[in-house]
Amino acid sequence: MIKTNRRKFVRNVTGLAMGAGLLPWSCSSGRSSRYPYRVLGRTGEKVSILTLGGYHVAQESITDEMGIQIIRTAIDNGVTFLDNAHNYNSGRSERLMGLALRDSYREKVLLMTKLKSRKLEEIKRQLETSLERFGLDSYDLMQFHDIGQEKDDVDAIYRNGLIDWAEEMRSQGVFSYIGFTGHRDPEVLLEMIERGQTWDTVQMPLNPGDHHRTVSFEKDVLPLALERDIGIIGMKSNGFGRMGESGIATPVEGLRYAMSLPVSTIVSGIDTLEILEENVSVFQQFTPMTEEERSELLTRCEGASDVIENYYRRNRHREQNTPSRS
Numbered sequence: 001m002i003k004t005n006r007r008k009f010v011r012n013v014t015g016l017a018m019g020a021g022l023l024p025w026s027c028s029s030g031r032s033s034r035y036p037y038r039v040l041g042r043t044g045e046k047v048s049i050l051t052l053g054g055y056h057v058a059q060e061s062i063t064d065e066m067g068i069q070i071i072r073t074a075i076d077n078g079v080t081f082l083d084n085a086h087n088y089n090s091g092r093s094e095r096l097m098g099l100a101l102r103d104s105y106r107e108k109v110l111l112m113t114k115l116k117s118r119k120l121e122e123i124k125r126q127l128e129t130s131l132e133r134f135g136l137d138s139y140d141l142m143q144f145h146d147i148g149q150e151k152d153d154v155d156a157i158y159r160n161g162l163i164d165w166a167e168e169m170r171s172q173g174v175f176s177y178i179g180f181t182g183h184r185d186p187e188v189l190l191e192m193i194e195r196g197q198t199w200d201t202v203q204m205p206l207n208p209g210d211h212h213r214t215v216s217f218e219k220d221v222l223p224l225a226l227e228r229d230i231g232i233i234g235m236k237s238n239g240f241g242r243m244g245e246s247g248i249a250t251p252v253e254g255l256r257y258a259m260s261l262p263v264s265t266i267v268s269g270i271d272t273l274e275i276l277e278e279n280v281s282v283f284q285q286f287t288p289m290t291e292e293e294r295s296e297l298l299t300r301c302e303g304a305s306d307v308i309e310n311y312y313r314r315n316r317h318r319e320q321n322t323p324s325r326s
Contacts, residue, residue: 034078035283036283040201041232042230047110048080048283049286050074050081051265052070052081052083053268053270054084054088055088055089056269056271057093058089064096068100074276075108078284082097085116091129094134111141114143118150138173138174141177143203144166145180146181146183146184147180148185154188157192177201180199201232204235205235205309208301209307212305222261233264233265236311237251237254237255238255242308242309246308253297
């Protein structure tokens with residue numbers, strides 16, 4: 001059941017931030033007083049509000065040299081959190097990031113990767129493969145990937161021994177923090193939290209299209225995560241490219257919108273130095289959206305949820321209060 005007071009809470013804290021022109025939920029100068037950093041929930045880690053995505057930077061069209069240059073340039077410009085996943089680009093994303101993190105770059109970042117299997121022996125193999133690709137014996141954050149792809153994902157995570165295994169790996173120092181991700185159904189993420197595990201992080205879409213849904217990540221999952229002190233990692237601020245391509249809003253508007261929410265960081269997919277420069281500029285010079293900017297953007301995006309978020313799947317909550325735009 002969705003608790004309406006959660007929605008009221010996130011509206012109030014967002015409004016406070018915009019009205020005051022600041023972010024009261026643990027904004028910090030972090031590793032550099034020049035750029036905005038925030039605390040990643042209960043982990044206590046200070047991370048840049050921009051996270052470099054691991055998928056786009058290793059697509060087939062990008063050379064190893066260019067991918068490494070994008071990753072290192074991001075780090076050189078204050079980005080301290082890197083996203084990845086075992087299945088991205090058939091492993092090239094992890095291999096390329098491992099190469100980029102040589103020569104002391106590893107010490108400058110919080111490194112995250114995601115594992116997708118719901119079977120214990122298979123996820124063990126995925127972990128070993130990810131470590132081999134990175135060329136490391138440990139990393140910082142492991143997240144169970146894409147919760148909601150299958151209808152029994154939550155049961156599989158809780159009942160197949162995966163949480164006990166993850167806690168054992170944490171105790172051995174293979175990774176320090178445990179979280180999960182999902183982009184298909186907010187109710188599945190709510191169930192992941194409410195089933196009782198003390199999660200360190202949750203990664204989910206946050207954009208104006210999501211805002212207008214009857215049950216949304218922003219209005220329902222985000223406030224519960226805040227209540228539980230879970231580090232909130234936003235993603236798909238540009239709807240995996242669809243918002244900007246549609247002309248409804250620009251990628252910069254989507255990034256600023258998501259960063260203006262009470263989150264720790266926003267993952268951005270970047271595959272050129274030009275896009276990196278644009279996104280780093282938003283990060284380094286970040287100012288929260290005013291209430292007027294936010295209201296105008298949301299009005300512009302009303303009715304376009306399915307245009308912006310084609311990846312979304314309502315497994316249980318079928319109705320939507322905004323029909324897609326033709």
